[in-house]
Amino acid sequence: MIMNRLAVPLLALGMIGATAAPAVAEPRADKVIVLPGATSAEGIAAGAGSTFYAGDLFAGDIFRGDIKRGTAELFIDAPAGRNAVGLKADLRHNLLFVAGGQTGQAYVYHLRTGATVATYQIPGATLVNDVAVTRRGAWFTDSAQGKLFFVPVDGYGKPGPLRTLTLSGPAADTSGEFNLNGIDATADGCTLLVAHSAAAKVFTVDPVTGASAAIAGVDVPNVDGIVLDGRRLWAVQNFNNQISRFQLSGDLSQGTLEKVITSPHFAIPTTAALFGHKLAAVNAHFDTGFPPTSPTYEVVVVRA
Numbered sequence: 164m165i166m167n168r169l170a171v172p173l174l175a176l177g178m179i180g181a182t183a184a185p186a187v188a189e190p191r192a193d194k195v196i197v198l199p200g201a202t203s204a205e206g207i208a209a210g211a212g213s214t215f216y217a218g219d220l221f222a223g224d225i226f227r228g229d230i231k232r233g234t235a236e237l238f239i240d241a242p243a244g245r246n247a248v249g250l251k252a253d254l255r256h257n258l259l260f261v262a263g264g265q266t267g268q269a270y271v272y273h274l275r276t277g278a279t280v281a282t283y284q285i286p287g288a289t290l291v292n293d294v295a296v297t298r299r300g301a302w303f304t305d306s307a308q309g310k311l312f313f314v315p316v317d318g319y320g321k322p323g324p325l326r327t328l329t330l331s332g333p334a335a336d337t338s339g340e341f342n343l344n345g346i347d348a349t350a351d352g353c354t355l356l357v358a359h360s361a362a363a364k365v366f367t368v369d370p371v372t373g374a375s376a377a378i379a380g381v382d383v384p385n386v387d388g389i390v391l392d393g394r395r396l397w398a399v400q401n402f403n404n405q406i407s408r409f410q411l412s413g414d415l416s417q418g419t420l421e422k423v424i425t426s427p428h429f430a431i432p433t434t435a436a437l438f439g440h441k442l443a444a445v446n447a448h449f450d451t452g453f454p455p456t457s458p459t460y461e462v463v464v465v466r467a
Contacts, residue, residue, distance in 0.1 A: 194464040204460035206250040207445040209436040218247025239277040249293030256320035260301040297352030304343040309335030334366040334375030345388035358386040379417040388434030404429040
């Protein structure tokens with residue numbers, strides 16, 4: 164996710180400690196999709212079929228593209244002053260949830276029209292970073308708070324009032340410059356997984372009590388966005404320019420590194436979305452500075 168000026172040099176120091184040799188994605192399998200007119204980039208979400216949504220970090224705009232066709236176009240021209248960090252699509256209710264970064268806000272858009280459905284001000288927020296969608300609603304992280312924030316969605320697809328979940332255990336640690344980051348949920352929504360950049364770990368969180376625990380064996384310096392599919396977990400490691408894939412145990416208490424995905428086209432990937440056997444990762448180009456100054460921002464499609 165987005166990182167502040169202090170976090171960038173700190174996160175850049177980490178390197179993965181895996182002992183297995185990295186499995187490098189073959190260049191011929193990679194596809195690069197430019198986000199036309201983007202001035203920055205950070206988040207990506209899977210839509211229906213091969214559709215993806217990606218955000219312009221500092222402009223708040225949302226692009227819509229197709230990983231098979233290799234195309235992208237502007238979908239939502241966001242009002243001035245918005246940010247777009249992590250985002251997730253709720254296909255059941257035709258909603259797109261977007262973390263508002265340094266604005267301290269969260270946004271809900273309609274997937275078909277792009278209209279703003281709701282705007283939330285996160286209590287005490289300084290960096291609303293990422294979001295996960297469950298059947299009951301959406302969970303947001305704030306990198307400066309040991310809390311999660313929940314927007315319920317009723318059976319008619321209407322977002323409800325914001326709720327706050329205070330965490331306990333290791334995920335609640337805010338002693339680092341940059342803490343809670345990526346988030347995902349199990350299919351039944353009964354367990355949340357959160358990435359913690361300062362700890363270089365991924366934690367499980369009980370969405371009812373807020374209790375958290377580390378997933379043993381998942382050591383991921385520079386961890387950013389995460390993707391969970393069944394018992395398989397992908398962790399994007401931005402300044403490492405790689406995505407690590409883990410097989411998790413049935414109780415989610417431990418993980419085993421299966422593969423390290425790299426690409427010559429990665430340029431500080433921050434988040435990823437899963438499309439069957441493919442991953443689409445967005446390049447933030449934070450290596451050019453903060454704010455970044457790259458002339459283009461891209462989605463890179465690699466083998467998962």
